Each structure stands twice: as C-alpha cells, then as structure tokens.
Amino acid sequence: MLCHIITIFPEYFAGILKIGILRIAQEKKILNVALINLRDFAMDSYRTVDDYPYGGGSGMIMKPEPIFQAVESVKREDSYVILTSPQGRRFEQNLAKELSQKEHLIFICGRYKGVDERVREFLADEEISLGDFILAGGEAVCSVILEAVVRLIPGVVGDEESVATDSFVSGILDAPYYTRPADYRGYRVPEILLSGDHQKIRVWRRKEALRRTLLRRPDLLERAELTPEDIKLLKEIEEEEKNRSRKC
Numbered sequence: 001m002l003c004h005i006i007t008i009f010p011e012y013f014a015g016i017l018k019i020g021i022l023r024i025a026q027e028k029k030i031l032n033v034a035l036i037n038l039r040d041f042a043m044d045s046y047r048t049v050d051d052y053p054y055g056g057g058s059g060m061i062m063k064p065e066p067i068f069q070a071v072e073s074v075k076r077e078d079s080y081v082i083l084t085s086p087q088g089r090r091f092e093q094n095l096a097k098e099l100s101q102k103e104h105l106i107f108i109c110g111r112y113k114g115v116d117e118r119v120r121e122f123l124a125d126e127e128i129s130l131g132d133f134i135l136a137g138g139e140a141v142c143s144v145i146l147e148a149v150v151r152l153i154p155g156v157v158g159d160e161e162s163v164a165t166d167s168f169v170s171g172i173l174d175a176p177y178y179t180r181p182a183d184y185r186g187y188r189v190p191e192i193l194l195s196g197d198h199q200k201i202r203v204w205r206r207k208e209a210l211r212r213t214l215l216r217r218p219d220l221l222e223r224a225e226l227t228p229e230d231i232k233l234l235k236e237i238e239e240e241e242k243n244r245s246r247k248c
C-alpha cells in the first residue's frame, strides 16, 4: 500500500513511522509512506496555507489551492482521498478493513477552524471522523487510521489468528487473557486455562467473549454472525447472569 499524508506538520509522523507495526510494514515493503508538507504547495513566499473565512467570524480556514495541488501531484487512478473531519463517517473496524484493501491512500490533515468546503465537495472521496470530539488537527486521526488499517494488510502481523480474534474483527468483543504468574497476590487465573484441554479452553474463551459482549456491547450481538454453539452459550450465560443477580 502506498500512503501519502498531506500535513503542515510532517515532523509529527517522524516517531510513529519508526515504531511497531508501521515500521515493520515498511521494512517488509508492504507499506510505503510519503509525507507531503502542505506549505510546499503554498502560493506565496510566506508559505501561507490559511486565510480568513468569507463572511467573517473567528478562526482561520485552510485554503483550497495548496490542498488541491498537493493531492493532484500524487493522485493516481486507484487513489482514495481521505479528508480527516469530525463531521465524517465514524471510523470503525469495518471501515479499517475496507481501507486495508486500497492500493493508495491520500490523507488530508486539517488544522485551524477547518478546511475550505470545496475540498470536501470536489476533492475528497471520503470524510472520516475519529469520534464526537474535536482535536486540534488531523495528524492524530491519520496516525490512528493508518495503524488500524495497516495491521489488517495480510503479511504485516505475523500471527493472523490473533488479529482475527480481536474485538470487532470477529464481530464481538475479545475474550479475557491472562499470563504468568498463575497466582498473583492471591488473584488466581481461571483453572480451565491451566488444564491443557484445548477444546475446553476454546469453548471457555468463546463463552467469555460472548459474555462480555452481552454485558458491555449488546448492540454488537445484533449484527454478529453467531453459530448454533454461540446461541447455546448465550443461553447459558443469560441463565448464569440471572442467577448471579438474584444472589446479589
């Protein structure tokens, strides 16, 4: 995957591109990231990329010309142009999956009061939001999206089964996990995980994943693809939880 990031702060990405999954993906030549300093496309010697809003009001708006020119300098037939914006489609795992299948992503990182509306209307393929809150700029948004997307590209994460069982990837929340020691300050790991019985452990994990989904995110269960075994386990969980609340 080729990825261009258009930003007034290319230095923001210096650290994150050198660590973890993004570093590995680049080393494996699965990912190629190029940073574009938006100011290189400014129209004046002051490298100005923002201006006052028409109609007055507070805050500065990112000018359209440098953004259009920066995108057009790298755009190809298969490019997908993403405008980071709190008003866009909410970023979730299914969107990460969709983006992981693209050949070329171009991110536009907004700043100030926002970006001239014509960028959204006539240049971006999609506006993506990280959630209902306001950040100072699109750089953090871009780094989050990139990390979530890149770990889904086949070959990036060595253990693909681990990715497949992650929360949301499998349609439900992931199971609880424990590691050594088996007893820490008297807090014991569930016995079944020490039993060595892989079939029982698989069923236990699935059941606990379903339990926490039912208790924390029941909305996910409405959309999840459940097997007959899942439905049986859910019935057991509902019964167990009813008994538990009766005892309290």
Ligand SMILES: C[S@@+](CC[C@H](N)C(=O)[O-])C[C@H]1O[C@@H](n2cnc3c(N)ncnc32)[C@H](O)[C@@H]1O
Pocket: 083, 084, 085, 086, 087, 108, 109, 110, 111, 112, 113, 114, 115, 128, 129, 130, 131, 132, 133, 134, 135, 136, 137, 138, 141
């Ligand atoms: C201060 S924000 C502008 C917010 C804009 N005035 C609004 O209320 O919709 C500046 C830039 O940060 C980015 N940004 C801030 N919060 C975001 C979020 N939740 N999701 C995606 N991008 C965000 C966008 O690129 C945005 O153009």
